[in-house]
Amino acid sequence: MTVRTAFEKARADERAALVGYLPAGYPDVAGGIDALRAMVDAGCDVIEVGLPYSDPVMDGPTIQAAAQQALEGGVRPVDVLRTVEAVAATGTPTVIMTYWNPVERYGVARFAADLANAGGSGLITPDLTPDSGAEWITAADEHDLDKVFLVAPSSTDERIAMTTAACRGFVYATAVMGVTGARATTSDLAGPLVTRTKAAVLTQGSDLPVGVGLGVSNGDQAAEVASYADGVIVGSAFVRILLDHADDRAAGLRALGALTEDLAAGVRRG
Amino acid sequence: MTTHPERTTTYDADERGWFGDPGTGFGGRYMPEALVAALDELTVAWHEAMADPTFVAEFDTILREYGGLPSPLYHAERLSQRVGARILLKREDLNHTGAHKIRNVLGQALLTRRMGKTRVIAETGAGQHGVASATAAAYFGLDCTVYMGSVDTKRQALNVARMNLLGATVVAVDSGSATLKDAINEALRDWVATVDHTAYLFGTAAGPHPFPSMVRDFTRGIGDEARAQCLEQYGVLPDALAACVGGGSNAIGLFTAFLDDPDVAIYGYEAGGEGFATGRHAATIYAADPGVLHGARTYVLQDEDGQTLESHSISAGLDYPGVGPQHAHLAATGRASYLPVTDAEAMDAMALLARTEGIIPAIESAHAVAGALRLAEERPGQTILVCLSGRGDKDMETALDYFGLGRADTETGDVR
Numbered sequence: 001m002t003v004r005t006a007f008e009k010a011r012a013d014e015r016a017a018l019v020g021y022l023p024a025g026y027p028d029v030a031g032g033i034d035a036l037r038a039m040v041d042a043g044c045d046v047i048e049v050g051l052p053y054s055d056p057v058m059d060g061p062t063i064q065a066a067a068q069q070a071l072e073g074g075v076r077p078v079d080v081l082r083t084v085e086a087v088a089a090t091g092t093p094t095v096i097m098t099y100w101n102p103v104e105r106y107g108v109a110r111f112a113a114d115l116a117n118a119g120g121s122g123l124i125t126p127d128l129t130p131d132s133g134a135e136w137i138t139a140a141d142e143h144d145l146d147k148v149f150l151v152a153p154s155s156t157d158e159r160i161a162m163t164t165a166a167c168r169g170f171v172y173a174t175a176v177m178g179v180t181g182a183r184a185t186t187s188d189l190a191g192p193l194v195t196r197t198k199a200a201v202l203t204q205g206s207d208l209p210v211g212v213g214l215g216v217s218n219g220d221q222a223a224e225v226a227s228y229a230d231g232v233i234v235g236s237a238f239v240r241i242l243l244d245h246a247d248d249r250a251a252g253l254r255a256l257g258a259l260t261e262d263l264a265a266g267v268r269r270g
Numbered sequence: 271m272t273t274h275p276e277r278t279t280t281y282d283a284d285e286r287g288w289f290g291d292p293g294t295g296f297g298g299r300y301m302p303e304a305l306v307a308a309l310d311e312l313t314v315a316w317h318e319a320m321a322d323p324t325f326v327a328e329f330d331t332i333l334r335e336y337g338g339l340p341s342p343l344y345h346a347e348r349l350s351q352r353v354g355a356r357i358l359l360k361r362e363d364l365n366h367t368g369a370h371k372i373r374n375v376l377g378q379a380l381l382t383r384r385m386g387k388t389r390v391i392a393e394t395g396a397g398q399h400g401v402a403s404a405t406a407a408a409y410f411g412l413d414c415t416v417y418m419g420s421v422d423t424k425r426q427a428l429n430v431a432r433m434n435l436l437g438a439t440v441v442a443v444d445s446g447s448a449t450l451k452d453a454i455n456e457a458l459r460d461w462v463a464t465v466d467h468t469a470y471l472f473g474t475a476a477g478p479h480p481f482p483s484m485v486r487d488f489t490r491g492i493g494d495e496a497r498a499q500c501l502e503q504y505g506v507l508p509d510a511l512a513a514c515v516g517g518g519s520n521a522i523g524l525f526t527a528f529l530d531d532p533d534v535a536i537y538g539y540e541a542g543g544e545g546f547a548t549g550r551h552a553a554t555i556y557a558a559d560p561g562v563l564h565g566a567r568t569y570v571l572q573d574e575d576g577q578t579l580e581s582h583s584i585s586a587g588l589d590y591p592g593v594g595p596q597h598a599h600l601a602a603t604g605r606a607s608y609l610p611v612t613d614a615e616a617m618d619a620m621a622l623l624a625r626t627e628g629i630i631p632a633i634e635s636a637h638a639v640a641g642a643l644r645l646a647e648e649r650p651g652q653t654i655l656v657c658l659s660g661r662g663d664k665d666m667e668t669a670l671d672y673f674g675l676g677r678a679d680t681e682t683g684d685v686r
Contacts (some may be wrong), residue, residue: 054577055451055563057458058302064445076575100300101562105576127300128566131286136295152304154465159306176303178463 002146003169005123006045007230016226016267018043019211020260021097021235023050025075026066026242031249033086035242035256040092041259046231047087048124051080051098058099060181062236066243077106080116088119095146095169097124103136112139122146122169126246130166134223137166141218148172151197153189161200166234170209170231173197175216182217182236194228209264218259219266226270234263277320279529281600287479287566289599294473296595296602299478301565305458308465313480315385320487329488330378336409337372338365339491343499343655355646356653358508360524362495362660363631369660370492370520371402375471377488379406389413389468393457395422395450396586397429398665404438415440415630417457421447422586429664447580450461450590454564474517478565481593483523490525496655497527508655512533512646514637515608516552516588518597521661525606535607538597539641540608541583552581553610554593554599560638561587563592584613584668585633596663615640617672620642620662632660633668 146169175190213233244254394400407414513521543551561570
């Protein structure tokens with residue numbers, strides 16, 4: 001089940017899709033599944049499940065903290081796949097966001113096969129670009145999986161074209177030059193990047209959706225991003241809620257639901 | 271004397287940084303897209319600089335007049351007599367700031383200035399690369415921020431003070447294991463946000479392309495000089511080379527000039543810590559487990575899920591769970607051999623060199639000396655060239671604890 005279906009549905013509703021992220025295994029595997037299901041129930045169109053990794057160079061302190069606690073709790077790739085299976089069973093397309101070494105270690109072909117078996121849609125790979133990703137591209141194509149690569153404000157037009165040509169599902173536009181984390185204002189780099197990315201997609205005769213991530217934390221920001229992007233990706237703001245409700249999970253789930261509703265309303269205003 | 275007419279070897283990377291076959295060999299670039307433009311810009315600038323006689327001449331002049339190079343090649347006669355082989359020491363311990371690292375940072379900082387960037391960042395473990403980076407930044411008038419694990423800032427307070435005095439900002443990193451690998455992560459996070467005006471002075475011949483090859487180009491003067499000195503002073507090439515390997519910058523700096531001398535045997539010595547079998551070590555190549563860390567495919571100390579493991583060594587400079595990809599390639603092709611040396615062997619070698627030669631080596635370099643002692647047993651009468659990559663002043667507290675030093679004799683009151 002490609003994430004493409006969720007973007008097409010949103011497009012039919014003339015709105016952007018809401019993509020929500022949490023790392024698997026935080027506060028524990030079952031708690032992480034409950035949290036992601038709460039986000040689905042409250043209006044996330046696509047779910048990103050993070051695979052916790054010891055050296056997450058693209059993540060800011062919030063996601064690092066949750067991922068590190070998940071690792072200390074013993075989360076393993078099989079738990080991440082179990083999380084994907086539980087969330088995908090709701091009918092919401094679910095991808096894994098992962099640094100490359102755990103996939104290489106698991107075995108690229110085997111990981112692709114197990115992800116497909118779990119009902120997962122594909123991978124977002126923050127430290128694997130298409131020009132280094134031949135093995136993953138082959139495995140993804142073999143198992144009919146989405147390949148979501150990233151473009152950045154610093155990307156040249158040539159690299160944007162190379163990246164969008166290699167993507168399936170959507171292309172992830174990083175709105176800021178920096179790591180993950182909620183920010184008070186959205187970036188003025190995002191709009192021009194989306195414009196350049198859409199131009200590349202158009203030239204290729206494709207209608208690959210463009211999702212924008214890094215920094216969005218509320219409905220108003222979501223509305224602003226939704227005015228020019230096909231998808232709004234939110235991570236750290238969700239993780240922050242879980243971290244802040246570590247001793248009251250029920251309250252955390254309610255707060256996650258409330259934030260999701262705010263964001264879901266935002267993508268419908270944009 | 272720091273440059274060499276033969277710029278290439280048969281063990282170089284391809285234009286995308288792969289040593290061996292792309293994808294299955296070692297090296298490459300596993301990096302966030304946000305940094306690719308900067309790495310491409312750096313690659314172009316490095317190639318242009320190395321082909322520009324003005325840059326090469328200026329680098330040579332700075333190394334000579336400021337860095338104190340070329341360093342001598344010294345025949346350690348008393349040690350040689352004792353072990354039954356000719357031991358030659360490449361005295362990088364005599365360089366400005368006390369180690370080979372000054373070569374790398376002056377090269378990268380000179381390149382930074384050429385690229386028009388105004389700020390440098392660096393990671394450091396024990397603080398040696400941080401001190402060298404702060405020194406180069408002061409020399410060129412660049413802003414400097416050094417990332418250092420909070421575990422290390424506590425155990426290396428003197429080096430933090432040195433960096434402060436040199437005008438650098440030192441940031442203590444609490445994330446992950448709060449050691450060198452996490453300092454690298456934090457420096458990369460800084461770089462993603464500041465790449466338009468900031469250069470990352472990477473401390474070793476590891477990381478994404480072009481760092482492994484670029485750092486090698488800046489440190490290869492060690493071997494270029496040593497090869498010429500050995501021929502000039504002794505009329506022969508060495509039979510074997512010995513260097514310590516953490517990330518591997520001094521080792522690749524020594525080895526490069528000799529890679530295409532097939533009769534020269536090449537040995538790298540990794541930190542065996544408390545013994546390879548205990549699992550508490552930093553013998554990354556010896557463990558031979560390929561993976562991706564800090565932007566390169568190389569050997570990595572990792573668990574069965576690909577999570578990076580903590581390394582262990584009495585020597586902070588060798589305490590790194592990855593290794594430069596060219597070393598992985600040299601090991602895989604059999605051109606060089608990499609073996610672990612335990613903490614105890616290294617400390618014994620440190621004491622032996624101090625007492626036979628009046629040279630206190632860095633504990634990192636003592637691993638190479640310990641390796642040379644083994645080679646002397648296997649190769650009696652042969653010439654063994656050791657990279658004495660740094661001096662041991664910084665290690666006196668460790669030595670004090672390890673040997674129980676620091677007590678004056680008071681029983682007799684004799685004047686000795």
